């Protein structure tokens with residue numbers, strides 16, 4: 001296969017940080033090339049260099065054998081390199097069609113739009129996408145919004161498509177659909193650079209895998225020359241993956257009793273519909289379900305971000321549905337939110353300050369009326385070490401951290417005050433396998449100390465491994481609960497589609 005892209009000895013530094021030290025690899029026409037590496041290894045930075053957002057300090061990029069130098073994403077687009085961004089740049093009130101038009105260099109006026117509409121519709125049909133051109137974007141799922149980003153690039157005849165963790169925000173079903181589309185693009189001779197932390201996906205889709213470690217490309221392997229274990233040990237070293245054991249002592253004490261709870265949605269059907277569930281002390285209660293079936297509302301009502309329209313929440317015997325006691329209960333609850341950029345962190349503050357945002361009440365970081373700077377710094381150093389957070393120089397704002405490292409800051413903060421209850425929404429999303437395993441360990445150890453966890457996750461493997469009990473949600477309702485020891489992936493899959501469990505459910 002002819003080579004499309006060659007990356008040679010790229011280096012990129014930021015003040016105090018070497019993001020990319022020395023990276024080289026090449027991508028052929030019609031190849032799906034995966035970049036694999038720990039959080040902070042430099043994957044996103046490299047893609048930003050490749051699309052002209054950053055200028056490298058050193059190194060060369062060749063396209064069809066000719067050296068290129070981009071000063072903006074517009075330059076790289078003109079050469080056929082396009083990136084599907086993770087934070088979509090779409091106008092919510094505009095229709096799908098209008099959003100796609102906005103991406104064109106010369107937005108056609110009202111009278112010249114028809115041929116574009118036909119062309120876009122042809123792309124939608126060709127790839128079998130579920131997308132209607134007149135729907136406003138705010139009504140679409142994240143998966144559908146991703147299709148728009150992809151169409152924009154196809155319309156501009158991109159030959160190299162870059163997808164930085166596209167599946168982090170997709171349901172497993174949506175991810176499968178994306179892979180089918182990527183396969184077709186590949187058959188048409190297009191090349192794809194794909195980034196993901198999910199090994200199952202990496203094994204399924206890659207023709208070649210390049211491993212990045214601390215800003216260096218350490219090897220590129222083609223399909224057939226690696227397995228999951230080999231990739232993991234090249235990336236982090238298998239021996240570094242933390243080991244943990246499940247807590248086997250769940251007490252009968254009920255810490256949360258959710259009774260026939262309903263939460264209204266702003267747009268239409270109820271987010272939570274007559275939902276009941278009990279959480280025991282020290283229990284890890286997994287919640288399975290296709291995203292968008294009420295999981296988020298459940299987390300939000302339990303952490304005080306939404307109110308119930310019906311039903312009750314009891315915590316250790318007292319009704320906390322909407323009374324003042326709710327406030328003190330919420331103070332003792334840890335929350336790992338789904339949207340970490342907008343509600344999880346203060347992006348312009350340092351890691352040290354973000355880490356203590358939960359602790360202002362406890363007074364640990366105060367001396368008299370002043371902040372105890374020394375204690376704050378010590379705490380940050382401790383957490384950075386424990387969670388292997390990759391950071392820049394002291395005081396670096398959190399927004400400069402890599403996606404996975406931001407997630408680690410949130411988790412470290414939320415778990416630092418020994419919460420009684422943890423509500424975790426997709427806690428390991430975007431984490432490399434070593435870090436994901438560390439988070440599992442922290443949750444399991446919390447359970448040992450009596451912390452109760454509501455673990456909302458998409459990855460059935462994660463739920464089966466960590467949970468003491470799994471509840472399945474469908475359209476805001478509880479379909480049933482199952483025992484991870486005795487259930488099967490198929491049974492959970494059927495329940496996720498709304499079918500009641502056949503066997504006896506555990507309580």
Ligand SMILES: Nc1ncnc2c1ncn2[C@@H]1O[C@H](COP(=O)(O)OP(=O)(O)OP(=O)(O)O)[C@@H](O)[C@H]1O
Nearest residue numbers: 014019039040041042043044045400401402403404
């Ligand atoms: N604009 C910036 N200013 C300062 N440091 C930065 C900037 N962008 C990236 N970095 C640093 O460069 C390093 C590499 O980050 P990058 O986002 O490329 O990692 P990544 O491999 O994509 O990680 P993840 O898997 O978590 O997404 C990190 O240490 C990050 O903090």
Ligand SMILES: [Mg+2]
Nearest residue numbers: 043044402403
């Ligand atoms: Mg990244």
